[in-house]
Amino acid sequence: MAKFDGIRGQELLDVENLKKEITLIFKDNRYLFVRIENGTLVCDSIPE
Numbered sequence: 870m871a872k873f874d875g876i877r878g879q880e881l882l883d884v885e886n887l888k889k890e891i892t893l894i895f896k897d898n899r900y901l902f903v904r905i906e907n908g909t910l911v912c913d914s915i916p917e
Contacts (some may be wrong), residue, residue, distance in 0.1 A: 873914060875914070876899050876901060880896040881895055890902055899915070901913070902915070
């Protein structure tokens with residue numbers, strides 16, 4: 870999963886728990902969105 874290599878080893882600053890999604894916020898202002906779709910974990914990342 871090379872698309873997530875940028876967050877490996879980064880310090881986790883905050884976790885936001887929304888209705889159907891968890892957002893992980895890392896020290897370098899990257900966000901990782903985790904949700905369940907059709908019984909499978911789906912992750913999207915947004916570099917800042």
